Amino acid sequence: MWNSWIRKSMALQVKALQGEVEDFEGRARRNNLRFTGFPEGSEQDFENFKSFIVKYNRTYEIGSSEYNKRFSIFKESVERQKKLNSKRQHPDDAKYGVNAFSDLTPDEFAEHYLGIYQRVPASTSSGYVPSSKEVDKIPSKFSLEGKGVLTSVRDQGACGGC
Template identity: 40%
Template sequence: QRERSQQPRGSCCCCFLDIKSLFSLFQESLNRHRYLNSFSHENSTAFYGINQFSYLFPEEFKALYLGSKPAWSPRYPAAGQTPIPNVSLPLRFDWRDKHVVNQVRNQKMCGGCWAFSVVGAIESACAIQGKPLDYLSVQQVIDCSFNNYGCSGGSPLGALSWLNKTQMKLVEDSEYPFKAENGLCRYFPRSQSGVSIKNFSAYDFSDQEDEMAKALLNFGPLVVIVDAVSWQDYLGGIIQHHCSSGEANHAVLITGFDKTGNTPYWMVRNSWGNSWGIEGYAHVKMGGNVCGIADSVSVVFV
C-alpha cells in the first residue's frame, strides 16, 4: 500500500511514512535507478541515483513538479514566426559565458515551471540588449496570468500570449517575491518601472535541431517543453534515452549547446535548484528530439 500520513505542507515527508511505506518507496527508487542506469552500455553517459526527489513516488513527483501543459501544440503556422537568420554554428556556445543568464532558481513545491522558463528567457533577452541582468518576478506571472493555473500548472505559450496581449510590465523579484503558492494578482501603476515584451515566436524544430541552434544564437535562450518524468532521478551526464511518458510535461530554458565531444548536447537550465543535476542543469542529446525537446520551442523579444 502506498499510504502516507497527513503532514504539514513543506515538511519532511519521510518523517511521516510508516516503515512499510518507506521500504516500498526506497525499493521502487532503487529499481528505477537500476533500470535507468542499464542504458549505460549503449554509449549513454547519463546516470541516475538518490537525490532530493527520492522521497517521492513517481506519481507524486509528476503531480508536484511537472506542471507544464502544452498549448497550440505541437504544430505552429509559419505565418507570424520570426525568420531565423542563417549563421554558421560554432562547436560550442553558451549564453552563460556572456553573463546574460541568471542563476538557477527553485520552484519548490509549486508547479510553476512554465512561469520560471518564460521569466528566465525575458531576463536574458533584456541582458543581451545591454540592460542589467535583474531577477524579474515569477510570482507576478503565477498570480496574474489568467489563462494559466498558477502553481497547478500552465503553458509557456499561454504566458507569452498573455504578456504580449496585456503588455503587463514584469517588476523585479524583490518587489513581488516568490512565495511558492498561488496569490491574488497585485497591480501596479503605469508609472511603475518594469519589463514588457514586444513579441514572441513559437516553433516546431522536431526534425531540424540545427535550425533550433541558430535560433538560440540569434535570439537568446529558448523556452522548451520536455517529457521530464525520468528526470526525477537524474544526477548528471547526457540524457539520451527513457523519456517514456509520451507527453510534454515540464518547461525549461536552453542556454547553449556543445558539439565538441562524441555526443552533442543541449545545456538545459531547470528550476529545481542548483543541487539538482549538474548545478541545476541537465545535458540532453542534440538530434533525435530526445525528450521531445524540439517540439515546442519559443523565443521572446523585448
C-alpha cells in the first residue's frame, strides 16, 4: 500500500517538475535566450533524455554537473546504438535502443553490473582440431527460440553471474 502511494506521489512530483521545465524552456525560446552551463544538444535530444529520466526514475537536478554529465553520456549511448543498428543486415540481428543503462558509460556498466567475474580467454591447449566433416555439420544459424528452453528477459541486477 505504501509502495503504491509513494509511486503515485513521485509520479505527481515528476509531472509537476516536467511542467515547470517545459514552461521554462518555452519562455527561453520565446525570448531567444541561450543558457550557459547546459550541455549541447538538439531539442529532440533533451526530450528523449527527459523521457528517459521519467521512465527510469532518475533524479538529476537540471543544470547540475551530474545532469550535464549524464546527458552527454546518454547522447553518446544513443549515437552508439544508431551506429550499431546501422550495421544490422538481417531482421534477426541484435537491435539496440535506449534502456535503463543508457546513462552509464561502458566502464560504469562493467563496474556495477559485471561484478567480480573476469572473462577468461578460451584455451586452445587441447590440440583438438575438428575434421572438415564435423565442421560441415555445424549449422550456419542456430536458435533456441520456439524450442521451449528460453524464458523472458529479466533484470538480474548486479549479481555478475552473466
